[in-house]
Amino acid sequence: MLDIHYIRENHKEVIERLKVKNFDASNLVNRILEIDKKRRETQNKLDTTLSESKNMSKEIGSLFKEAKFDQANELKEKTSQLKEHSKELSSELENLKNEQQKLLTELPNLPHPSVKKGQSDEDNEVVEQQAKESIFKEKGKPHWELADKYDVIDFNTGSKISGAGFPIYKRKVARLQRALINYFLDLARSEGYEEVQPPVLVNEDSGFGTGQLPDKEGQMYELENAPLYLIPTAEVPVTNMYRDMVLQEKQFPIKNVAYSSCFRREAGSYGKEVRGLNRLHQFDKVEIVQIQHPDKSYDTLTEMIEYVKRILRNLELPFRVSRLCGGDTSFAAAVTYDLEVYSKGQKKWLEVSSVSNFETYQSLRMKTRFKNREGKMQAPHTLNGSALALPRLVAALMENNQTSAGIKLPEVIVPYTGFDYIN
RNA sequence: GGAGGAAUGGCAGAGUGGUCGAUUGCGGCGGUCUUGAAAACCGUUGUCCGUUCCGCGGGCCGGGGGUUCGAAUCCCUCUUCCUCCGCCA
Numbered sequence: 001m002l003d004i005h006y007i008r009e010n011h012k013e014v015i016e017r018l019k020v021k022n023f024d025a026s027n028l029v030n031r032i033l034e035i036d037k038k039r040r041e042t043q044n045k046l047d048t049t050l051s052e053s054k055n056m057s058k059e060i061g062s063l064f065k066e067a068k069f070d071q072a073n074e075l076k077e078k079t080s081q082l083k084e085h086s087k088e089l090s091s092e093l094e095n096l097k098n099e100q101q102k103l104l105t106e107l108p109n110l111p112h113p114s115v116k117k118g119q120s121d122e123d124n125e126v127v128e129q130q131a132k133e134s135i136f137k138e139k140g141k142p143h144w145e146l147a148d149k150y151d152v153i154d155f156n157t158g159s160k161i162s163g164a165g166f167p168i169y170k171r172k173v174a175r176l177q178r179a180l181i182n183y184f185l186d187l188a189r190s191e192g193y194e195e196v197q198p199p200v201l202v203n204e205d206s207g208f209g210t211g212q213l214p215d216k217e218g219q220m221y222e223l224e225n226a227p228l229y230l231i232p233t234a235e236v237p238v239t240n241m242y243r244d245m246v247l248q249e250k251q252f253p254i255k256n257v258a259y260s261s262c263f264r265r266e267a268g269s270y271g272k273e274v275r276g277l278n279r280l281h282q283f284d285k286v287e288i289v290q291i292q293h294p295d296k297s298y299d300t301l302t303e304m305i306e307y308v309k310r311i312l313r314n315l316e317l318p319f320r321v322s323r324l325c326g327g328d329t330s331f332a333a334a335v336t337y338d339l340e341v342y343s344k345g346q347k348k349w350l351e352v353s354s355v356s357n358f359e360t361y362q363s364l365r366m367k368t369r370f371k372n373r374e375g376k377m378q379a380p381h382t383l384n385g386s387a388l389a390l391p392r393l394v395a396a397l398m399e400n401n402q403t404s405a406g407i408k409l410p411e412v413i414v415p416y417t418g419f420d421y422i423n
Numbered sequence: 424g425g426a427g428g429a430a431u432g433g434c435a436g437a438g439u440g441g442u443c444g445a446u447u448g449c450g451g452c453g454g455u456c457u458u459g460a461a462a463a464c465c466g467u468u469g470u471c472c473g474u475u476c477c478g479c480g481g482g483c484c485g486g487g488g489g490u491u492c493g494a495a496u497c498c499c500u501c502u503u504c505c506u507c508c509g510c511c512a
Contacts, residue, residue, distance in 0.1 A: 039472095039473095040472090040473060040474090041473095043472065043473050043474095043481080044473060044474075044480090044481095046473095046481075046482095047472090047473065047474090047480050047481040047482090048480075048481090050480085050481060050482085051480055051481070053492080053493090054481090054493085056492070056493090057441080057492050057493040058441075058442065058492095058493080059492095060441090060492050060493070061441045061442085061492085061493070062441090062442095064441085064492095065441085072492080073492090075492070076492045077492090078492090079492050079493090080492080082492095083492085097472095246433080246470090248433095375452085375468095377470080377471095
């Protein structure tokens with residue numbers, strides 16, 4: 001959520017910058033300013049009215065003490081009028097506040113100045129590519145064929161018991177996933193991230209706090225007999241741990257890592273994009289979250305991207321880093337970097353991590369604050385990134401490491417799996 | 424699921440209808456003292472909204488609603504926590 005004070009002062013800039021996200025904010029911003037003005041006027045009227053009736057009440061109190069009952073009763077009658085008036089004003093104020101809040105939540109976060117205008121993932125800027133040219137020429141089978149060959153992923157049985165997009169990992173791939181999760185958690189812990197195990201069901205306030213709600217037709221599954229949502233990422237519960245909190249500056253950076261299953265509706269996805277492990281309704285992910293002082297959040301963003309790159313290098317995977325264009329950057333993010341690995345069986349780049357800085361967008365929604373050096377309340381910046389999401393990573397590991405003896409695992413994971421080939 | 428108890432400022436803990444945004448202690452911040460620190464002493468210390476920004480007005484005692492001229496205090500309701508019973512991985 002954007003700060004109303006900021007919009008009030010910089011409405012032209014807000015409209016201009018949101019164009020980068022292909023969002024025409026002019027009507028919305030104008031309505032917000034209009035309502036804001038009305039709201040403040042109403043607040044003023046209400047305050048004056050309440051002040052008057054408050055003073056009268058005090059007077060009545062002292063009149064009673066002095067046993068001047070006639071005068072007291074006379075005043076009592078006067079207050080009833082004020083009361084009526086203040087009731088009207090406060091319900092009016094309530095409506096205006098709600099309306100303003102609703103409109104504010106419809107505004108996306110402002111994109112960082114580095115973000116370029118663009119429509120889709122085709123307009124994303126590759127900022128770094130670390131893949132040997134030779135890999136693009138190599139041949140390989142797609143992972144779904146390898147999964148059959150080694151009998152390690154069962155898509156059909158998953159479909160039977162749940163539906164499309166719910167595979168069953170078996171045998172050595174099941175064990176590989178468990179190993180990867182442990183490896184990622186250990187690595188994050190050694191980098192100072194505190195491990196947490198969050199709920200996978202969250203309430204509406206949490207969904208709102210990180211920006212998934214109020215869009216109910218979006219990515220989250222909603223329960224029918226309880227007001228809860230299945231998390232699409234551990235970002236939601238982990239970031240919301242700090243909702244409605246006043247933090248201390250010396251706590252920064254707050255670093256958490258969490259493993260969780262993630263659930264996504266992925267409505268509208270179809271075709272080859274969803275083949276195999278490419279797009280699932282349920283998958284496992286290790287997520288890193290940081291809460292940082294606004295002055296330092298972009299250093300933190302770089303540090304988080306470097307951290308993910310390090311994992312990919314350790315796993316010996318060819319990767320590239322892109323900065324998403326405005327059109328591809330999510331509603332709540334100021335800037336997002338995607339990390340993709342090249343998967344030679346499908347001959348394409350697979351997104352395995354997405355690292356974002358939300359600046360104050362989430363903290364303003366969540367009412368997360370800290371007291372700064374001047375003693376004033378300030379909104380911190382929130383950041384998160386996948387480190388890493390498993391299915392596409394497993395797909396890439398399978399496709400890129402095919403040998404006649406089976407799929408050879410990178411050395412770094414062998415101590416965790418206890419085996420070095422999937423065969 | 425059933426029965427009872429509780430929820431007050433960063434924390435602890437007073438306050439049961441009238442100047443209470445709230446006694447007090449701890450903690451925090453500033454100062455005195457000290458070579459420095461501790462102790463002691465003095466002062467200060469919630470947040471949000473509005474404003475003609477010195478200052479002033481209003482809201483907030485778990486959330487919402489009600490009674491009253493007036494509510495932290497009385498009533499209703501919801502949530503959370505604690506104790507006991509039941510069930511249970």
